[in-house]
Amino acid sequence: MRNTALLALLLALAGCGPADPALTISNATVSASPNSAAVYAAIHNNGGADRLTGIEVDGRVPISLHETTMTDGVMRMRAVEALDIPANGRLHLKSGGAHGMAMGQVSANPPNLPLTFRFARNAPISVSATVTGPGGMPMEQGH
Amino acid sequence: MSLRTIRIVLWVLVAVAAAGAAILYVQRSSQTADETKLTLGAPFVLTDQTGKGFDSRSLEGKPHVMFFGFTHCPDVCPNTLARLAKLRKQLGKGDDAFQILFVSVDPERDTPSELANYIKLFNTPVTALTGTPKEIADVTRSFGIYARKAPTEGGGYTMDHSAQVLLFDAKGGFRGTIAFDETDEPALQKLKNITS
Numbered sequence: 001m002r003n004t005a006l007l008a009l010l011l012a013l014a015g016c017g018p019a020d021p022a023l024t025i026s027n028a029t030v031s032a033s034p035n036s037a038a039v040y041a042a043i044h045n046n047g048g049a050d051r052l053t054g055i056e057v058d059g060r061v062p063i064s065l066h067e068t069t070m071t072d073g074v075m076r077m078r079a080v081e082a083l084d085i086p087a088n089g090r091l092h093l094k095s096g097g098a099h100g101m102a103m104g105q106v107s108a109n110p111p112n113l114p115l116t117f118r119f120a121r122n123a124p125i126s127v128s129a130t131v132t133g134p135g136g137m138p139m140e141q142g143h
Numbered sequence: 144m145s146l147r148t149i150r151i152v153l154w155v156l157v158a159v160a161a162a163g164a165a166i167l168y169v170q171r172s173s174q175t176a177d178e179t180k181l182t183l184g185a186p187f188v189l190t191d192q193t194g195k196g197f198d199s200r201s202l203e204g205k206p207h208v209m210f211f212g213f214t215h216c217p218d219v220c221p222n223t224l225a226r227l228a229k230l231r232k233q234l235g236k237g238d239d240a241f242q243i244l245f246v247s248v249d250p251e252r253d254t255p256s257e258l259a260n261y262i263k264l265f266n267t268p269v270t271a272l273t274g275t276p277k278e279i280a281d282v283t284r285s286f287g288i289y290a291r292k293a294p295t296e297g298g299g300y301t302m303d304h305s306a307q308v309l310l311f312d313a314k315g316g317f318r319g320t321i322a323f324d325e326t327d328e329p330a331l332q333k334l335k336n337i338t339s
Binding site: 033034037038066073075076099101103135136 | 222306307323
């Protein structure tokens with residue numbers, strides 16, 4: 001618990017730094033199911049190599065980073081501590097590849113969700129992600 | 144009747160007999176093709192999302208597709224089911240064109256009510272099936288589906304599992320698979336093939 005508090009403090013401090021223009025995030029999407037949700041986005045990097053170390057909903061709820069691999073038709077999903085963002089390159093969080101994962105139900109009300117992406121070197125970036133049903137389908141009424 | 148007329152009549156009879164034989168031959172060979180259809184999986188009884196028993200014999204005469212997954216799967220499973228729903232719409236033959244079966248590989252967490260809640264999301268008829276761990280193990284084994292628990296940090300688990308969609312025509316013949324990374328165009332063609 002004490003570690004969590006310390007981590008929260010560190011993250012809060014890290015959040016005070018000016019945003020590094022090297023990184024930009026586009027197409028942030030939360031694809032929500034009743035028991036879990038996936039986070040997809042494209043992280044563009046115009047600077048030196050960095051790593052994505054975490055994503056949070058609303059700056060509070062942590063989303064774990066996962067990598068999906070497909071070998072001989074068998075899907076395996078594994079948690080990873082961080083994901084590489086190549087220098088002058090792109091990290092694409094996408095279906096069937098690296099993505100963020102939240103267990104439990106993600107509220108789709110309002111239809112946009114504030115996400116904070118945290119990095120090893122650059123300052124955190126907050127974006128408003130679009131919440132969709134699976135496969136980009138619009139959310140059903142009442143969810 | 145002249146000899147010439149008799150000869151013509153005889154030749155016509157020969158032609159009719161030859162045509163008949165040809166038709167019989169073609170029919171026989173198409174029957175042979177039916178007999179050599181590919182089959183996959185053994186008959187099974189599982190529980191559907193309403194808690195009722197589901198007997199695989201109810202699929203007789205209906206094209207259907209089977210996908211094995213679990214409701215706590217955030218990425219591949221919902222995207223696969225959403226794609227099947229989308230392709231069935233694109234096919235333009237209605238929801239009865241082929242039946243979508245979602246079989247849980249996570250019977251411990253996927254109760255019928257969990258499944259009911261899950262498939263509501265797709266706005267299209269999906270038959271979701273679960274069972275006892277033994278029933279699910281029997282079905283996955285008979286359909287050649289790999290499924291194994293993979294522990295996660297914090298005591299939870301995810302499932303490693305085969306992610307291809309199995310395709311069956313109205314006669315129950317196994318007509319191949321759709322892979323996760325396959326594009327929509329060949330996938331749609333394969334679905335057309337099982338519905339024609």
